Amino acid sequence: MLGKKRRAEYEEADAERQSRDLDAQHGSAHPRLENLARVRSVEDGVVPLELCRELVMVYQAVSTVGYRPHVRSATIHDVVTAAPWLLPPLARARHAVLCAVEAAFGLGLELGLEFTGLIGWRQGAALGWHHDANREYLSRRHMSAVLYLNDQGADFGGGDFRFQDGPEPLRVSPRAGRMVAYTADARNVHCVEPVAWGERVALTLWFTLEPAAAEEEDAKVAGVLEQLLACPQLQLAVLPPPGARDQAGQGGQQDLDQQQQQEEEKEDDPGLAQADSSGGVWLGRGLPDTMYLLHPRQPEAQAQAQPEVQAEAESEVRQEQAELAAPGREPAREAHRDREATSTAAGTAAQQAAEPVDIRAQRLRELGLHARASGAAAGEAAGGSGGGTAGAEAGPATGSECVWVHALAAGAGAGLEPAAGGTGQRSVGLRFGSLTEALLATAFTVYRLGCVAADAASEAAAAEMGLWGDLAASTEATPEETHGLGTRAGGAVARLSLQQLAESVAVEPQRGGGPLRRYVAAATAQLRRQLPEWVRLGSLLGACD
Ligand SMILES: O=C(O)CCC(=O)C(=O)O
Numbered sequence: 001m002l003g004k005k006r007r008a009e010y011e012e013a014d015a016e017r018q019s020r021d022l023d024a025q026h027g028s029a030h031p032r033l034e035n036l037a038r039v040r041s042v043e044d045g046v047v048p049l050e051l052c053r054e055l056v057m058v059y060q061a062v063s064t065v066g067y068r069p070h071v072r073s074a075t076i077h078d079v080v081t082a083a084p085w086l087l088p089p090l091a092r093a094r095h096a097v098l099c100a101v102e103a104a105f106g107l108g109l110e111l112g113l114e115f116t117g118l119i120g121w122r123q124g125a126a127l128g129w130h131h132d133a134n135r136e137y138l139s140r141r142h143m144s145a146v147l148y149l150n151d152q153g154a155d156f157g158g159g160d161f162r163f164q165d166g167p168e169p170l171r172v173s174p175r176a177g178r179m180v181a182y183t184a185d186a187r188n189v190h191c192v193e194p195v196a197w198g199e200r201v202a203l204t205l206w207f208t209l210e211p212a213a214a215e216e217e218d219a220k221v222a223g224v225l226e227q228l229l230a231c232p233q234l235q236l237a238v239l240p241p242p243g244a245r246d247q248a249g250q251g252g253q254q255d256l257d258q259q260q261q262q263e264e265e266k267e268d269d270p271g272l273a274q275a276d277s278s279g280g281v282w283l284g285r286g287l288p289d290t291m292y293l294l295h296p297r298q299p300e301a302q303a304q305a306q307p308e309v310q311a312e313a314e315s316e317v318r319q320e321q322a323e324l325a326a327p328g329r330e331p332a333r334e335a336h337r338d339r340e341a342t343s344t345a346a347g348t349a350a351q352q353a354a355e356p357v358d359i360r361a362q363r364l365r366e367l368g369l370h371a372r373a374s375g376a377a378a379g380e381a382a383g384g385s386g387g388g389t390a391g392a393e394a395g396p397a398t399g400s401e402c403v404w405v406h407a408l409a410a411g412a413g414a415g416l417e418p419a420a421g422g423t424g425q426r427s428v429g430l431r432f433g434s435l436t437e438a439l440l441a442t443a444f445t446v447y448r449l450g451c452v453a454a455d456a457a458s459e460a461a462a463a464e465m466g467l468w469g470d471l472a473a474s475t476e477a478t479p480e481e482t483h484g485l486g487t488r489a490g491g492a493v494a495r496l497s498l499q500q501l502a503e504s505v506a507v508e509p510q511r512g513g514g515p516l517r518r519y520v521a522a523a524t525a526q527l528r529r530q531l532p533e534w535v536r537l538g539s540l541l542g543a544c545d
């Protein structure tokens with residue numbers, strides 16, 4: 001708890017801040033936002049209630065005091081630093097909000113995330129009239145979105161959000177799953193009324209139209225994950241990528257045995273053979289390569305015909321990884337020099353193309369995770385040299401570039417079906433919107449493996465697995481939810497959830513054995529060492545100050 005003196009200091013600073021807010025010179029709209037059809041939007045059901053509850057738990061586990069009186073917060077950076085395995089729900093929610101904001105304002109994939117934070121407002125917390133770009137250093141904040149995670153009346157009293165003037169609605173009463181989004185400029189002066197009791201928890205996001213600013217948050221998160229995944233305790237016995245026999249793992253005889261068995265299984269395992277021949281991009285040092293084969297999705301015939309392009313992509317990824325690992329790095333900064341120009345092109349293409357174009361795919365290409373022009377019109381327009389093949393089996397065609405994880409290409413992903421519109425092929429493509437998302441998936445999967453190993457040993461881990469189990473049950477309702485990292489406007493792109501990816505690892509394949517199962521056995525043995533620490537941190541879930 002804060003001492004009285006410190007609290008008084010905070011309150012004084014806050015009062016001063018608020019009094020300056022409306023005098024601030026900043027607050028003119030970004031040119032792109034000047035002529036929007038609307039400047040604010042309120043929408044319910046932006047994420048499922050289960051996800052809201054989960055995020056409240058993440059908030060409780062990670063938040064700290066400090067940034068204003070009676071308010072606690074956990075930024076995405078706090079979460080990745082303190083408890084990276086709690087990132088996936090945060091990543092899912094921020095992605096869903098991003099999609100909702102883009103759709104509501106017709107911003108066609110132009111927004112980048114500048115700030116992601118879980119914020120809890122306790123009794124007495126309030127915020128006077130202000131707009132969100134009211135400081136020089138905040139001028140790159142162009143759009144704001146607040147996703148409420150719990151319910152006024154049930155979890156807290158007071159705490160209404162109000163706009164000072166302008167279009168209706170002028171008052172927004174927080175409830176779980178409700179989002180208020182608005183331009184951050186002076187057209188949207190707003191306040192938060194005092195919280196009378198309880199705790200009001202929200203996911204607050206700021207978006208930017210500045211490409212460089214859009215990268216910083218993700219780069220920080222990816223940087224921490226990279227470090228974590230490279231840490232010795234998490235070094236996994238890496239099975240060699242299919243076909244890369246000279247890159248045998250470090251685990252001695254056991255790995256060699258696994259490798260041998262894997263080779264044997266390839267004979268009757270078309271999925272694995274396909275992954276092998278398409279020569280995808282392997283993500284990350286020390287990662288479970290059998291699970292994370294990133295490669296641009298393409299017809300099989302092309303996959304075999306263009307190995308050199310794949311090789312180029314692979315070496316670009318290695319270079320990128322080296323950059324990520326280098327101290328003082330500024331990842332992918334150079335790649336963004338031209339982004340403003342290309343994103344304008346992307347915007348035009350998005351308007352012209354019948355299907356949406358995913359600008360995050362462009363970011364992936366910049367990161368070197370994609371290097372192929374395969375003739376998709378929208379993709380070419382969006383990036384010049386890029387382009388991918390529409391997802392025939394894993395969702396309605398989008399014409400956008402994709403990075404696909406051929407998860408468990410051996411088809412061992414029990415519980416993973418091809419996404420909506422699937423043709424029933426065994427190879428399952430998972431689409432990630434960014435390197436960060438892919439890394440998050442990795443971190444999450446590692447965590448899940450730890451949970452599986454802890455199964456019998458730890459009540460804390462088991463309780464948490466129960467939570468995930470409930471979520472799994474709740475996501476079976478509709479294909480959209482099942483594949484729900486969120487659907488883009490018009491539902492044109494379906495995504496598999498990270499949870500499903502994790503489950504694909506945790507669930508033992510029905511047909512028994514296979515490289516996946518052996519991988520899980522080897523990895524869990526190693527992860528067990530890490531487990532006590534996870535359990536200790538996991539038990540912080542639900543703890544309050
Ligand atoms: O939590 C809310 O409803 C709005 C918060 C807000 O206006 C801000 O953080 O700038």
Ligand SMILES: [Fe+2]
Nearest residue numbers: 130131132190
């Ligand atoms: Fe605000």
